[in-house]
Amino acid sequence: MIETPYLLFLGDAPDQLAAKVAQGIKDWRPENAVGQFRLEGCKADVGLADMTLAEARAAGARTLVIGVANRGGYISSAWKEVLIKALEMGFDLASGLHNLLRDEGDLVAASQTHGGTLHDVRVPSVGYPIANGVKRRGKRVLAVGTDCSVGKMYTALALDDAMRRRGMKSTFRATGQTGILITGHGVPLDAVVADFMAGSVEYLTPDNDEDHWDIIEGQGSLFHVSYSGVTLALIHGGQPDALILSHEPSRPHMRGLPGHALPSLERLRDTALPLARVANPDCQVVGVSVNTQHMPEDEALRYLAEVEQRIGLPAVDPFRQGADRLADALAAL
Amino acid sequence: MIETPYLLFLGDAPDQLAAKVAQGIKDWRPENAVGQFRLEGCKADVGLADMTLAEARAAGARTLVIGVANRGGYISSAWKEVLIKALEMGFDLASGLHNLLRDEGDLVAASQTHGGTLHDVRVPSVGYPIANGVKRRGKRVLAVGTDCSVGKMYTALALDDAMRRRGMKSTFRATGQTGILITGHGVPLDAVVADFMAGSVEYLTPDNDEDHWDIIEGQGSLFHVSYSGVTLALIHGGQPDALILSHEPSRPHMRGLPGHALPSLERLRDTALPLARVANPDCQVVGVSVNTQHMPEDEALRYLAEVEQRIGLPAVDPFRQGADRLADALAAL
Numbered sequence: 001m002i003e004t005p006y007l008l009f010l011g012d013a014p015d016q017l018a019a020k021v022a023q024g025i026k027d028w029r030p031e032n033a034v035g036q037f038r039l040e041g042c043k044a045d046v047g048l049a050d051m052t053l054a055e056a057r058a059a060g061a062r063t064l065v066i067g068v069a070n071r072g073g074y075i076s077s078a079w080k081e082v083l084i085k086a087l088e089m090g091f092d093l094a095s096g097l098h099n100l101l102r103d104e105g106d107l108v109a110a111s112q113t114h115g116g117t118l119h120d121v122r123v124p125s126v127g128y129p130i131a132n133g134v135k136r137r138g139k140r141v142l143a144v145g146t147d148c149s150v151g152k153m154y155t156a157l158a159l160d161d162a163m164r165r166r167g168m169k170s171t172f173r174a175t176g177q178t179g180i181l182i183t184g185h186g187v188p189l190d191a192v193v194a195d196f197m198a199g200s201v202e203y204l205t206p207d208n209d210e211d212h213w214d215i216i217e218g219q220g221s222l223f224h225v226s227y228s229g230v231t232l233a234l235i236h237g238g239q240p241d242a243l244i245l246s247h248e249p250s251r252p253h254m255r256g257l258p259g260h261a262l263p264s265l266e267r268l269r270d271t272a273l274p275l276a277r278v279a280n281p282d283c284q285v286v287g288v289s290v291n292t293q294h295m296p297e298d299e300a301l302r303y304l305a306e307v308e309q310r311i312g313l314p315a316v317d318p319f320r321q322g323a324d325r326l327a328d329a330l331a332a333l
Numbered sequence: 334m335i336e337t338p339y340l341l342f343l344g345d346a347p348d349q350l351a352a353k354v355a356q357g358i359k360d361w362r363p364e365n366a367v368g369q370f371r372l373e374g375c376k377a378d379v380g381l382a383d384m385t386l387a388e389a390r391a392a393g394a395r396t397l398v399i400g401v402a403n404r405g406g407y408i409s410s411a412w413k414e415v416l417i418k419a420l421e422m423g424f425d426l427a428s429g430l431h432n433l434l435r436d437e438g439d440l441v442a443a444s445q446t447h448g449g450t451l452h453d454v455r456v457p458s459v460g461y462p463i464a465n466g467v468k469r470r471g472k473r474v475l476a477v478g479t480d481c482s483v484g485k486m487y488t489a490l491a492l493d494d495a496m497r498r499r500g501m502k503s504t505f506r507a508t509g510q511t512g513i514l515i516t517g518h519g520v521p522l523d524a525v526v527a528d529f530m531a532g533s534v535e536y537l538t539p540d541n542d543e544d545h546w547d548i549i550e551g552q553g554s555l556f557h558v559s560y561s562g563v564t565l566a567l568i569h570g571g572q573p574d575a576l577i578l579s580h581e582p583s584r585p586h587m588r589g590l591p592g593h594a595l596p597s598l599e600r601l602r603d604t605a606l607p608l609a610r611v612a613n614p615d616c617q618v619v620g621v622s623v624n625t626q627h628m629p630e631d632e633a634l635r636y637l638a639e640v641e642q643r644i645g646l647p648a649v650d651p652f653r654q655g656a657d658r659l660a661d662a663l664a665a666l
Contacts, residue, residue, distance in 0.1 A: 130559050132589075190526075190527050191526055222608070225464055226532065230528070275561075
């Protein structure tokens with residue numbers, strides 16, 4: 001659990017895309033951030049007030065979050081100065097970088113001297129149990145993709161937003177670094193030891209009110225040979241009541257796997273649903289989420305209408321249209 | 334890679350079953366063991382010559398293998414004395430115990446003083462790559478189970494034995510602790526970090542001669558919610574050309590999961606084969622392996638005949654009948 005609110009560290013981000021973690025926090029949990037901190041030459045701006053460390057502390061900030069990806073994932077000396085000063089001023093630090101805060105001796109020393117916590121969200125901090133498969137109270141929904149990186153996290157966050165706005169009980173359950181930094185908690189599933197993957201998802205989505213929905217962030221794809229095991233652990237540990245099929249129609253092949261074709265949405269449905277029913281016999285596929293960013297608006301709308309006709313379920317691009325129709329489908333379940 | 338031959342340490346095993354790792358080495362790789370070492374009160378005997386450490390060294394033994402499971406997986410002081418003496422005499426140590434040799438200060442000290450290696454086969458010692466899904470040369474076969482612990486390792490070892498006897502090129506590829514100790518190498522798949530599971534299986538089963546078979550040790554089950562992700566990583570990382578369906582007909586429910594029914598062999602086939610074809614479109618199901626240990630011989634034979642009729646593929650109990658008919662099926666592929 002990372003303490004909020006945050007000050008978002010954008011460092012010397014070379015462009016806006018490098019600050020996508022900070023942007024995600026600003027877009028989805030604006031109440032979690034009091035401002036942004038930029039070094040000279042920073043080319044990113046997530047639209048929050050620029051603050052010094054002292055100003056942010058005065059505004060209540062508890063944690064300095066590294067909201068920027070850098071080349072190679074390492075922590076430069078230009079950053080170090082700010083991070084150490086932040087620890088001296090009483091901040092905790094949180095990072096999803098490949099190189100860990102805890103492996104930097106000067107940060108460890110400063111955190112021990114000043115009592116701050118170093119959160120490396122890329123690695124687990126909990127000893128997860130082995131999954132027991134016992135049915136839990138409350139409802140769960142999971143997006144499964146024809147490929148990796150087709151918009152499953154975005155779909156989940158948009159769905160959470162739509163459900164909250166209409167007063168449904170929902171919680172976004174992060175399973176990756178960006179999602180964990182956005183919400184302050186979650187499981188870094190790709191870094192969990194094999195035997196404990198499904199158990200970590202059970203841990204993440206415990207018993208809850210009967211009318212509460214856990215919106216579980218998807219990972220990988222059953223059809224992506226590098227990561228499919230992670231996806232199946234998510235399906236079996238999450239025991240979802242509802243699946244959403246996610247797709248990005250412009251891919252020439254599976255991400256990073258030339259020669260591996262994407263499955264159709266029908267094949268994804270017919271593969272994922274029987275597997276999900278091993279853990280939850282009542283599971284249903286309730287809708288389709290399509291990432292149409294590479295299509296003009298009219299083509300995107302035609303594509304969505306065609307998918308909706310073919311699959312017989314609501315098909316939306318949550319970025320263009322929001323996820324209200326997916327929330328409707330869950331409410332009707 | 335653990336250096337052979339071994340001296341098998343049976344310690345103070347309370348019964349024969351506790352020495353099943355040692356028994357596995359004796360049964361499947363007798364050429365890897367020069368003898369057994371037993372403490373006073375040991376109730377197990379794998380049928381090798383009892384030797385002192387000095388006698389075993391003189392007979393060429395390189396590694397003292399802990400071939401016994403103890404309560405709680407910890408290393409008792411009665412054992413310690415022998416293990417330290419073995420290091421002093423130039424042995425390496427190998428263990429699949431839950432508690433690691435490397436966490437025992439006195440063993441670490443003795444290994445550093447005397448130059449011996451501590452092999453903890455329960456944890457990976459290699460930085461595995463992310464799977465790339467590229468088709469590899471040579472053939473691979475994998476047993477997939479209706480449940481965990483239905484005899485997949487036994488099937489693989491029996492198949493390897495049958496194939497070697499007829500001069501086929503084959504290598505048993507261990508993915509669990511017992512298999513690794515039997516053969517001296519492998520991947521402890523259940524302890525690999527999620528993102529690298531499929532890559533570790535690619536690493537384990539590299540390019541080989543076109544007529545060579547890797548016989549990959551199966552793990553878990555697609556239908557066991559605690560471990561299914563491990564199984565799918567094995568299917569996609571192993572890109573098998575052939576699957577064998579494994580079953581134990583007397584189970585009232587999935588191992589450790591009351592209320593979770595076992596799938597039929599047909600359902601296992603219809604689930605596993607399409608998933609395997611994601612990684613290798615030419616994959617075929619070639620046979621069925623049934624663990625009939627809880628049936629009298631005549632009932633077992635009737636059951637196997639019935640399965641063979643129903644599934645239309647050779648169905649054998651490798652323990653009772655050997656795996657020659659499965660080897661025939663692979664040779665015919």
